[in-house]
Each structure stands twice: as structure tokens, then as C-alpha cells.
Amino acid sequence: MRKLFLLCLIMLISVTTMAEGYSGKIISGNKLQGLADATIQLFNNNVFVGGCKSKTDGSFSVNTSQKATRISVSYVGLESYTRKDSLGLPENLGVIALSTHNVGLKEVTVTGTLKQETYNKDIYLITDSMRKGTASSGQLLEKIPGFLRDWENDKLRVNGEEDIVLLVNDVEKSSDYAMRINPKRVKKVEITYNPTGKYEGRRMLLNLSLFDDYIGWDFVPYTNLQYGKNNMNQETVGGSYTYSVNKLSFNITSAFSNVVNKESDSFTRMYADNYERSSQEVDSGNPNKIGKKLGYDISLGAEYQLAKGHSLSFQTKGTFNQSLDSTMYFITEKDNGNVAQYEQWNRDKYYSNDYNVGLFYRGSLGKLYVSSDLTYDYYNVREKRTYWSNSNLSETPTLGNKNYVFYDLSISRPLSKHFDFYADYNLAWRKYNDTDRNTDELKYWSKNIRHFMLAMLTWHPVGSFYVSGGALWLGNSDDNNVGHIANYSWSPMGRLFYKPWRIVTIRSNFHISAMYPNLDQLTATEYQIDSKMIHGGNPLLKSSRLIYLDATMSIDKLFNIIFVNFYNKDMNESLYYSLLPTGMVKESYKNADWHRMMFILSGDYKLFKDCNLGVNLSYFHDVASVEEGIKRKGDIWKMYMQARYKISPLKLNVQASYDLNYATTPTLQGKYTKHLGYAKIVLNRLFSNGKLEGTLTATMPANIGKRKFGYEYHLPYFTTVTNSSRNSTYGPYVVLGVKMFLHGGKQVRMRQNSFNVDAEK
Known part of the structure; x- marks a missing residue:
């Protein structure tokens, strides 16, 4: 010793x-x-x-x-x-x-790598050389090594990660706004790995930090028109507007969408009483599942600089959706040797409104940094599910709503030269109601209070080594129409950052967080799927605990390796089938344990001039622990490749990508299979000196092996096999996108392009 x-x-x-x-x-x-x-x-x-x-x-x-x-x-x-x-x-x-020298506004002061690393964060300083040739923040981001952007929809992958929350000045924003900001406004980009507090359990935060001295306006109208086989159409029209003056910045984002998707869907169900129902087989050329959706959303935001280092932000958002999903089946029924054929259709019609209001403060009180968030959310949905089969009709209209108040306070402070302190507390109050409009009966109600407390101490003897340790306390109290549920627990957490060499970075993280069921999983409202099956929620579902360990090693310009191992205690997301005393089968949800081990390998390479290649390879191993100690195992393989090439004489950019998902993984009582892939080609060009961007996308199925998507359940009282074509995801379809970048503004103070950006007088 x-x-x-x-x-x-x-x-x-x-x-x-x-x-x-x-x-x-x-x-x-x-x-x-x-x-x-x-x-x-x-x-x-x-x-x-x-x-x-x-x-x-x-x-x-x-x-x-x-x-x-x-x-x-x-x-x-x-x-x-x-x-x-x-x-x-x-x-x-x-x-x-x-010596005296006039520094121009667009002069770059620092050359070489413009990246800072800490134990949980990477910070990239944005220079004018990076802004050159870009018209949006999305185009700017893909110049950072490890960032892959899909030109069709601005979807990001960062060092192999897809679970990314987008922030602007530390306030969460939609992709429509965050990815279309004027690059001249962007000061630096911050990546936070495994965030704590409000975003506990998410993999990554991507924050765009904007200059606080930019005066002017920006307007970005856009449209996307998608047309595909079997009338898979989508029209989207929207725009974002930003105006900044003195210490005040205002933004508005709005979009209207009309979506029509047609799929091919099939099922076979067998019940213990020698009763079998099966539909026609999947035929992607003759879809039998139609989804129509009209949607509109609008968000307003304002930020005010109270004083140097103090900002107050306000944000409100409204989302309105009208949807009609219907499936037509040609049924073959076998009942004790008797065979019958007829039509069956299921229809789900709903209207939903979602309103959100938030107030956010960010500021430094001496060496103490404070972040405070207060948000309120109201969600309302009117839904009507209809089942019709062989002259049998069943309708279930429901009215559901959710009220949600959330408050988060986080503080951080350096205690000494080598020690920092961080603490976070958040409180959530939530109320759910779900009513059967046929009978006016309140089927489900719930009042829920959640607490989250975290304290963490970080030791960094040198800039290349950080180690953090702390404790996390979780509390959940729920009163509903079934009874009272309460869970309280605490757990340790820790982090490590080590940079042994200039190009090598090692990070590790251990934490525990909670995951909560939603209204559809909890409600006691039931609706009919067919003559032998009903669907309903489970008011007894418990919140689950996610025990999470990951490690990442990055080697600049070569690759990133990510290892993730998590254990989801009392997972509540998977369907569960049970036999009722009436002989009916009920489809619902149940708590069960889930273990996943994951490896991700990613890299972004410059093959030659004007040609880049990004690669993400992933492997998942899943284990579901179900009743009587039975464990079900499965694997997922994913591959994503993206090549980008610039044809300089034509000023044309070409992006080609391939996405493959090969999964055979367990459910609680069966297995889930997904063997699907698609290829995509995107042509991108800027016109009118960068003010107008046009994209043309072609997407088509491209599988390695047999294409398959569906679920299988084999139980003593019930067996089902489902399949789907997934046309809306994998095509074929083409998309025409047009964006216009209009702006007028400038910075009003000269500043040095360095990490210490407070050098202006």
C-alpha cells in the first residue's frame, strides 16, 4: 500500500x-x-x-x-x-x-488551430477565412473537422454523434433558425459533451455564440418541395428574421408544411383459439397506408444585454398540427377452419396545439457564472380513432392535455487556481389529463413533481488533465387516478479529461439520469385494433433510471472512437402484450431492464483538393431483461458515408451519401428487424453573390442484402408479424430546395479575433 x-x-x-x-x-x-x-x-x-x-x-x-x-x-x-x-x-x-496600426474589421489575428479543449467542452473560434464562401451558419459549421451536414435538411452529425441539441447564445432553438444564421454574427462554436442539469441524458449540446455588437437585420425565406413515388409529397414554406439594435436582438421563425406519405404495410396475427387474421403482403408499388399532415409553427425570441456579461432572453413558440392517418387492409380470416375475406380500415384523426413560453438569464457575478431558465408548456390534443371491419364499427374520441412548468438554476465558480465548482438544481411540475369524449369520463389524470440536484468539483492541476467528481440526487413524486408513486435516489458521477499529446484527446464520463413516460404510455384510454385486440396505456408505469458510462478518444485528422455502455433500469418505451380474462389481447407498455453497449468510429478526411469524405461506423449490442430472468440479445450495425466535392468551373457542390441500418434486436417479447439503406445525391449551388442557394436532392433505396422492416412476437396466446416498406424515409423521391439570404448590418466595434474577445474599448 x-x-x-x-x-x-x-x-x-x-x-x-x-x-x-x-x-x-x-x-x-x-x-x-x-x-x-x-x-x-x-x-x-x-x-x-x-x-x-x-x-x-x-x-x-x-x-x-x-x-x-x-x-x-x-x-x-x-x-x-x-x-x-x-x-x-x-x-x-x-x-x-x-506600434500604431489600424486593425481592419476583417483582419484575422491568430493563425493555426483555433480550438480550445476542456474536460467537457470544445470551443472553436470562427475566423473570417472560415466565413468566406458561406451564406449560413450550417455551411459554416461543416468547415469544422468532424462536422457532417446533410445539405437537404441541415441535419448534423458531429464526430459520429446524432443526438445533438442546438443552442444559440445558450438558449435552445429550432434547426430552422440555428442552421440559417448569418455567418457574420457567429463568434464561436461550443460543443458540450454529456451535458448536466437541464439536458442530463443528452449526448451533445452545440451552441452558437453570437457577437453582441452586431447591428442590423437578416431575412431568410425558404421552401422545400418533395415529390416521390406513390404520391409521397411534401411542401414546406417558411422563413426566419433577425433584427439587432444596440443591446436588443429580436428573431422570428415561421413555417407551414403539407405532407402526404404513402406506405405499404402488412400483418399476420394468430390467436390461441385457432383464429388467424392476415392482410395482403407488402407491395411498395401499391401502398395501403396513407398519412396526411398539415402543420404550422411560429416562434418569437428576444435577447437583451442588461450589462456587460448579463443577458436576458425571452422565447415563445406555438405549433399547430392537423393529421389524418389511415390504413386499408384486405383481410383473410381463418376461424376454426372457416375462411372469410373482407376489408378493414383503421383511422386516426387528430388536432394538436403546443404552446411554450420561456425566460432565460445568463450572467457573471464576479467569478460566479449563473444560468437560470423558466419555461411553461401547454399541450392539447383532440384525437379520434376509428376501427371498421366486416360491418363492425368502433370509435374512440379522446381529449388530452398537458401543463408543464420547468425551472433550472445552474452556477459555476473557480475556487482556486486548480479547482472549480459546479451545481445545478431543476424542478418540474407536470399535470396530465386524458378524457374519453364518448362518455366524458376522465380516463387518466396525473400530478407529478420532479427534483434534480447536482454538485460537482473539478480538479485541473494542468491544462491537459481534468478530473471531476460529484453527487446527483433525483426525486419523483406522482399522484394519479391509480395511486401514488414516489422514487428518490442519489448516485455518484464523475468525469475525466486527459490530453497526453497534442493531437490526442481522451474523455470519460459516468452519470445517472431519469427518463419519464409520456401521456400515450400512461393513459388508461383504450381503443380497438381489431376484433381480438385493444391498445391502452399503463398508469402504473414507473420512471426509469439510466446508468451511463462512456469514453471517447480523438486523434486529430484521423478518427474518433466512442465507447458507450448504459443500463436502463425499468425502461418504459417498449410495447407489451397480455391476455385479458375476456380472451382479448391488450397491447400496452411495461417496465423492463435494458442494457446497451455501443462503439462508434468516425472520421472526416480531405482526399484531395475540393473533395472530402466523412465516415461513421457504429455497432450496438442490446440485452433486454424480461420476466423470469430471461434475457434477449440482439445487434445493430450502422454505416454512414458522405462525400463532398466542389466542381469549381461550374461553382457547383456535389454531396453523395449512403446510409445503412442493419438491426436484429430484441423487444420485451419478440424481436425488431431493420435491414434498410438508402443512397442520396445532393447538388448545391449559390447564385447572386451567395444570396440565393438552390439544392436538388435525389434519394433512393439501396440495400446491401434483403430489405426488411418489422416486428415479430411469438407468445402462447398470441403471435404477430408486421412488415412495412418505409417509403417515406428511403424513397425514391426528389427534393427541390431554395433559400434566400438577405441581410444588412455590421459590427459597430472593432475586435481582435482571439479567444479573449473582450479586448475592445
């Missing part, structure tokens, strides 16, 4: 002694007096290792995580200073004089 302690002590001393210290003085070359608040940045082979501001007399002192080989000094209105030494700079840098 003593030897182990000595070994750890030696390792700790060797790590902490890697830090270097540098000092000097900054003066004005023409006045020969000290300059206060000059920006000093130190680099090791183009990697930022430390920086500071000069004091009132111009002196400075800074500690770095590694030996510095280059120093850059900048001050608004004066010429920047750079000094290099491949063997390392001296600790005493002496007196540095800055």
Missing part, C-alpha cells in the same frame, strides 16, 4: 511540474507607457496553452500547461506582436512594444 501511495505521489508531482510560467511587460511603442488589458496568448505548436490580460502598468504573468513556443500580443488600434522559438520561449519575455 505504501509503495502504491508513493507511486501515485510521484505521478502527481510529475504532472503538476509540467506547468510553465511566463512574465513580461506590454508598452505603447509611441508613448512608451504601459498598456492595460492587452491580450496575451501563448501557444505550443499552434495549440493554445494559456493567456491573460496585462495589468494597469502593462505587466503580465501567466502559467501554461505546456512549454510555449509562440506568443501573440494584441491591443485594439495597435499592431499585433508575435514571437516564435521552436525550442521554447524564455520565462522572462521582457518589454514588448506595440
Whole structure:
């Protein structure tokens, strides 16, 4: 034990002694007096290792995580200073004089890599060279290594991750707005891995930090027109508008969509009393499942700079949907040797309204950073499900609504040179109601209160090593028409960040979070699927606990490897079938345990001039623990490849991608199969000096092996097999997209393009 302690002590001393210290003085070359608040940045082979501001007399002192080989000094209105030494700079840098020079607004000060890394975050500084040739923030983002953007729909993949929440100035925004911001507004891009607090359980936050001194307006109208086989049509028209003046910024986003999808769907169901029902086989050329949806959404947002380092944001959003989904089956019925044939159709018609209002504060009180979110959400849905078969008619109209109030407060503060503190608390109050409009009976009601508390301490002896530890407390109390459910628990959590070499980054994370069932899973309202089966929710469903461990290793310009291992205790998302005393089969939900192990390999490579290739490879191994200790296992293989090429003489950009999903994985009582793939080609071109963007997309099924999608359940009292064509996802269809980028504005203060962006006077 003593030897182990000595070994750890030696390792700790060797790590902490890697830090270097540098000092000097900054003066004005023409006045020969000290300059206060000059920006000093130190680099090791183009990697930022430390920086500071000069004091009132111009002196400075800074500690770095590694030996510095280059120093850059900048001050608004004066010429920047750079000094290099491949063997390392001296600790005493002496007196540095800055001469008079007018720094243009679009001059780039820092060259080389413009990336900062911490234990949970990557920060990319956006330069004018990156903005060149871009008309939107989406086009800007794909210039960052590891970012893959689908030109058709602006969907992002970052280092193999797809679970991405988009933020603008730390406030969640829709993709329609966040991906179409004027690039001149974007100051830096921040990626937060495995966020805590409000977004606990999500994989990644992507925040666009905007300049606070940009004055002007931006207007981006757009339209997408999709036409495919079997009348799979979609028309979308929308736009976003942003206006900034002085300390106030205002934005509005609105979109209208009309969607028609036609699928081919089939099923075979066998019951224990020698009763069998089967539909026609899947025929993608003759769809029998039709979905029609009209949707409109509008969001308004405003941000006000209360003072330097303090902002207050307001956001409201409304979403309105009208939908009609119907499926027509030609049924063959076998009942104790008797065979009959007839038509059956199922129809679901609903109207929904969703309103959301939020108030957000971000600010620094000395060294204390505070983030506060208060949101209210109201959701209302009127639904009517109809079943008709062989002259039998069943209708179930329901009225459901949800009221939701959420508050989150997070604080962070450096305690000393090597220790930081972070804490978060959020409270959610939720109310559900679901009423059968046939009888006016309140089928389900629930009042729910959730608590989340987190405290975490981070130790970073050097800039290349961070370790965090803390505790998380979760509480859930629910009163509903069945009874009272309460769950309270606490758990440890931890994180590790280590950068052993300049191009290698290692991150690891362990945490526990909660997942809650939705209204459809909980409601006691039942509706008929066929003469032998009904569907209903389960008011006794419990919230589930997600125990999560992941590790990531990134090697710049080569690849990223992600390992994820999670255990979902009391998972509540999968369907469950049970036999009722009446002989009917009920389709519902049940808590069960789920374990997943996942590997992701991703890379983004420049093959040759104007040609890039992005690759994401994923493997999942799933284990479902069901009744009596039975475990069901399955695997998922995914591959996504994207090539981008610019045909310079034609000013035409070409994107070709291939997406393959090969899954055979368990459900609680059966298995889920998905063997599907598609190929996509997107042509993209800018017109009118970048003000007009046109895209033309062609998508078509392209499978390796037999195409298949469906579920199988084999139970003593019930067996079912379903299949679907999935035409709406895999085509074939073409999409024409047009966006117009109109703007007028500028920054009103000159600033240096550096990570220390507060150097303006």
C-alpha cells in the first residue's frame, strides 16, 4: 500500500511540474507607457496553452500547461506582436512594444488551430477565412473537422454523434433558425459533451455564440418541395428574421408544411383459439397506408444585454398540427377452419396545439457564472380513432392535455487556481389529463413533481488533465387516478479529461439520469385494433433510471472512437402484450431492464483538393431483461458515408451519401428487424453573390442484402408479424430546395479575433 501511495505521489508531482510560467511587460511603442488589458496568448505548436490580460502598468504573468513556443500580443488600434522559438520561449519575455496600426474589421489575428479543449467542452473560434464562401451558419459549421451536414435538411452529425441539441447564445432553438444564421454574427462554436442539469441524458449540446455588437437585420425565406413515388409529397414554406439594435436582438421563425406519405404495410396475427387474421403482403408499388399532415409553427425570441456579461432572453413558440392517418387492409380470416375475406380500415384523426413560453438569464457575478431558465408548456390534443371491419364499427374520441412548468438554476465558480465548482438544481411540475369524449369520463389524470440536484468539483492541476467528481440526487413524486408513486435516489458521477499529446484527446464520463413516460404510455384510454385486440396505456408505469458510462478518444485528422455502455433500469418505451380474462389481447407498455453497449468510429478526411469524405461506423449490442430472468440479445450495425466535392468551373457542390441500418434486436417479447439503406445525391449551388442557394436532392433505396422492416412476437396466446416498406424515409423521391439570404448590418466595434474577445474599448 505504501509503495502504491508513493507511486501515485510521484505521478502527481510529475504532472503538476509540467506547468510553465511566463512574465513580461506590454508598452505603447509611441508613448512608451504601459498598456492595460492587452491580450496575451501563448501557444505550443499552434495549440493554445494559456493567456491573460496585462495589468494597469502593462505587466503580465501567466502559467501554461505546456512549454510555449509562440506568443501573440494584441491591443485594439495597435499592431499585433508575435514571437516564435521552436525550442521554447524564455520565462522572462521582457518589454514588448506595440506600434500604431489600424486593425481592419476583417483582419484575422491568430493563425493555426483555433480550438480550445476542456474536460467537457470544445470551443472553436470562427475566423473570417472560415466565413468566406458561406451564406449560413450550417455551411459554416461543416468547415469544422468532424462536422457532417446533410445539405437537404441541415441535419448534423458531429464526430459520429446524432443526438445533438442546438443552442444559440445558450438558449435552445429550432434547426430552422440555428442552421440559417448569418455567418457574420457567429463568434464561436461550443460543443458540450454529456451535458448536466437541464439536458442530463443528452449526448451533445452545440451552441452558437453570437457577437453582441452586431447591428442590423437578416431575412431568410425558404421552401422545400418533395415529390416521390406513390404520391409521397411534401411542401414546406417558411422563413426566419433577425433584427439587432444596440443591446436588443429580436428573431422570428415561421413555417407551414403539407405532407402526404404513402406506405405499404402488412400483418399476420394468430390467436390461441385457432383464429388467424392476415392482410395482403407488402407491395411498395401499391401502398395501403396513407398519412396526411398539415402543420404550422411560429416562434418569437428576444435577447437583451442588461450589462456587460448579463443577458436576458425571452422565447415563445406555438405549433399547430392537423393529421389524418389511415390504413386499408384486405383481410383473410381463418376461424376454426372457416375462411372469410373482407376489408378493414383503421383511422386516426387528430388536432394538436403546443404552446411554450420561456425566460432565460445568463450572467457573471464576479467569478460566479449563473444560468437560470423558466419555461411553461401547454399541450392539447383532440384525437379520434376509428376501427371498421366486416360491418363492425368502433370509435374512440379522446381529449388530452398537458401543463408543464420547468425551472433550472445552474452556477459555476473557480475556487482556486486548480479547482472549480459546479451545481445545478431543476424542478418540474407536470399535470396530465386524458378524457374519453364518448362518455366524458376522465380516463387518466396525473400530478407529478420532479427534483434534480447536482454538485460537482473539478480538479485541473494542468491544462491537459481534468478530473471531476460529484453527487446527483433525483426525486419523483406522482399522484394519479391509480395511486401514488414516489422514487428518490442519489448516485455518484464523475468525469475525466486527459490530453497526453497534442493531437490526442481522451474523455470519460459516468452519470445517472431519469427518463419519464409520456401521456400515450400512461393513459388508461383504450381503443380497438381489431376484433381480438385493444391498445391502452399503463398508469402504473414507473420512471426509469439510466446508468451511463462512456469514453471517447480523438486523434486529430484521423478518427474518433466512442465507447458507450448504459443500463436502463425499468425502461418504459417498449410495447407489451397480455391476455385479458375476456380472451382479448391488450397491447400496452411495461417496465423492463435494458442494457446497451455501443462503439462508434468516425472520421472526416480531405482526399484531395475540393473533395472530402466523412465516415461513421457504429455497432450496438442490446440485452433486454424480461420476466423470469430471461434475457434477449440482439445487434445493430450502422454505416454512414458522405462525400463532398466542389466542381469549381461550374461553382457547383456535389454531396453523395449512403446510409445503412442493419438491426436484429430484441423487444420485451419478440424481436425488431431493420435491414434498410438508402443512397442520396445532393447538388448545391449559390447564385447572386451567395444570396440565393438552390439544392436538388435525389434519394433512393439501396440495400446491401434483403430489405426488411418489422416486428415479430411469438407468445402462447398470441403471435404477430408486421412488415412495412418505409417509403417515406428511403424513397425514391426528389427534393427541390431554395433559400434566400438577405441581410444588412455590421459590427459597430472593432475586435481582435482571439479567444479573449473582450479586448475592445
